[in-house]
């Protein structure tokens with residue numbers, strides 16, 4: 001069986017013949033950075049919590065911006081750039097107040113670890129096992145990443161991609 005190399009962007013992530021295993025996830029530094037960057041730009045529970053900010057309040061003398069990435073904290077805050085999390089200790093687990101998609105302290109999401117493993121595992125499996133392309137005539141700039149707000153934040157329009165399996169079909173996977 002040939003060996004397959006998992007790429008995401010230009011970064012080499014994983015070399016394996018079979019499906020991605022959970023222990024592989026800790027080696028997928030760039031993929032983990034993609035998950036963090038997605039949670040930074042599109043926090044799924046942004047408006048779902050009753051105490052999130054809908055206006056820009058002042059707390060203990062500090063101006064709390066209305067929900068949007070703060071340009072004082074993030075360079076090019078609206079740019080999707082996973083590399084900002086490479087060689088960085090910043091995590092999404094409630095210790096770094098710049099990015100709190102799971103909240104922090106007593107309000108920390110109890111499903112955080114399950115969510116982080118599930119998201120990284122599913123994404124790794126998809127990009128490893130499938131060739132992903134856009135429908136004919138579309139370029140990456142045509143991909144709609146707009147959000148729709150609700151109890152959780154989701155995509156406004158469904159993602160339109162073509163997936164073809166590139167790992168050999170093998171029942172022992």
Ligand code: HEM
Nearest residue numbers: 043044045049101102103104107108109110111112114115
């Ligand atoms: C990417 C996925 C997820 C995100 C971004 C997320 C985020 C959050 C946030 C921001 C809160 C509110 C914390 C607060 O009140 O300040 C929360 C609460 C909660 N989450 Fe999650 N969550 C995710 C997945 C999950 C999963 C997979 C589970 C369960 C298996 C879960 C269970 C809960 C529960 C039970 C609460 C309420 C905790 C409480 O009120 O004490 N979440 N989550």
